[in-house]
Amino acid sequence: MSQTRGLEGVVATTSSVSSIIDDVLTYQGYHIDDLANYSSFEEVVFLLWNGKLPNKTELETFSNELVANMSVPNEIFNDMKAYPIAEVHPMAALRTAVSQLGLYDQEADEVTEDAAKRIALRLQAKIATIVTGFARIRNGKEPIKPKDNLGFAANFLYMLNGEEPKDVAVDAVNKALVLHADHELNASTFTARVCVATLSDFYSGITAAIGALKGPLHGGANERVMAMLSEIGEVDQVDDYIQGLFDKKEKIMGFGHRVYKNGDPRAKHLRDMSKKLTGIAGESKWYDMSVAVEEKVTNDKGLLPNVDFYSASVYHSLGIDHDLFTPIFAVSRTAGWNAHILEQYADNRLIRPRAEYVGPDTQKYIPLDERS
Numbered sequence: 001m002s003q004t005r006g007l008e009g010v011v012a013t014t015s016s017v018s019s020i021i022d023d024v025l026t027y028q029g030y031h032i033d034d035l036a037n038y039s040s041f042e043e044v045v046f047l048l049w050n051g052k053l054p055n056k057t058e059l060e061t062f063s064n065e066l067v068a069n070m071s072v073p074n075e076i077f078n079d080m081k082a083y084p085i086a087e088v089h090p091m092a093a094l095r096t097a098v099s100q101l102g103l104y105d106q107e108a109d110e111v112t113e114d115a116a117k118r119i120a121l122r123l124q125a126k127i128a129t130i131v132t133g134f135a136r137i138r139n140g141k142e143p144i145k146p147k148d149n150l151g152f153a154a155n156f157l158y159m160l161n162g163e164e165p166k167d168v169a170v171d172a173v174n175k176a177l178v179l180h181a182d183h184e185l186n187a188s189t190f191t192a193r194v195c196v197a198t199l200s201d202f203y204s205g206i207t208a209a210i211g212a213l214k215g216p217l218h219g220g221a222n223e224r225v226m227a228m229l230s231e232i233g234e235v236d237q238v239d240d241y242i243q244g245l246f247d248k249k250e251k252i253m254g255f256g257h258r259v260y261k262n263g264d265p266r267a268k269h270l271r272d273m274s275k276k277l278t279g280i281a282g283e284s285k286w287y288d289m290s291v292a293v294e295e296k297v298t299n300d301k302g303l304l305p306n307v308d309f310y311s312a313s314v315y316h317s318l319g320i321d322h323d324l325f326t327p328i329f330a331v332s333r334t335a336g337w338n339a340h341i342l343e344q345y346a347d348n349r350l351i352r353p354r355a356e357y358v359g360p361d362t363q364k365y366i367p368l369d370e371r372s
């Protein structure tokens, strides 16, 4: 048996949800640039789950269903109030709350296509309420109910901040949600598929995926990018700081990718958004610093920014707490996780690879009282 470290290059399933071919990313065959430039997040979610873009009536119905399903059982918010809240990372809170959400869904263990689609819708809707509700509760505020007249991105910001957001913020969050919605067989999506391929339930799959996304080599990188930029502080400190990381052989967060070797096609959208939004916020230094980091890392190491790099300064300029960056990624990626879980259920086979054994040769068993 031979093995490939980290399963690099291994094709583990077929999928029609999204593809990365020759560095071009598509969702159900639609180019990511078109979706990022023209689509609402709701349209993209519909596309990922149904394999086609919605018409106007379908989109209106679907968007209304999402808002109608956003409420979360009070017990979940009450339990959050009992968390050791000052120390709890929002990704840990999200992982816990999504798992708990399954306790209140009477269909949770159904894996039929119809039930799975209903669960997907409920999860997509409620995850936004969980993230924003936790963000408010830890600041001593009450969660806010969504408004019927607002779309998904606008409701997310409304439930977070308690005031109706400006169009520029809604457009930015919408685009970020579209860009993060799916990405072929990334680590968290693979995790979700492995979990539900045992015919376990939807909530277990999404809970497992949240756990995988949380790590700094995956979705957790965006928060760490902001920590790095904050530590650098000023543009003229970039070169020395990054050189220091090279010298210590530390990874530069937000750079590199397992699949893209010529650049992540989502990064340019986020770079443009970062330039615009940091300018509007009167905080261009975060964009300028990011560009200087990119120049240094690319020139010296040939590494290019991934989706996490410029999303950090985008979210920062919208006034979003840094530890909410990865939960926002999770809100978006739930669309993709759901699509992959639906696809897995539709044509399931247990996912069970092999390991190449490298442990000790066969050993003689020594009874406990004879061991030294």
Ligand SMILES: CC(=O)SCCNC(=O)CCNC(=O)[C@H](O)C(C)(C)COP(=O)(O)OP(=O)(O)OC[C@H]1O[C@@H](n2cnc3c(N)ncnc32)[C@H](O)[C@@H]1OP(=O)(O)O
Binding pocket: 006, 216, 217, 218, 219, 221, 250, 251, 252, 253, 254, 255, 256, 257, 258, 259, 303, 306, 307, 308
């Ligand atoms: C949404 C997402 O998940 S996007 C990815 C988010 N994660 C990050 O931004 C964290 C930083 N990046 C990384 O750790 C990696 O590039 C990953 C995890 C994304 C991809 O990893 P892999 O495909 O396993 O590449 P691997 O870690 O083996 O790196 C290959 C080489 O490039 C180097 N390298 C890769 N990324 C980086 C980086 N960000 N900084 C410094 N060096 C890097 C490695 O040190 C290694 O060098 P070596 O061969 O001299 O040892």
Ligand SMILES: O=C([O-])CC(=O)C(=O)O
Binding pocket: 180, 182, 183, 185, 186, 187, 258, 259, 306, 307
């Ligand atoms: O595909 C990956 O390995 C990571 C990634 O960019 C994503 O999940 O968006």
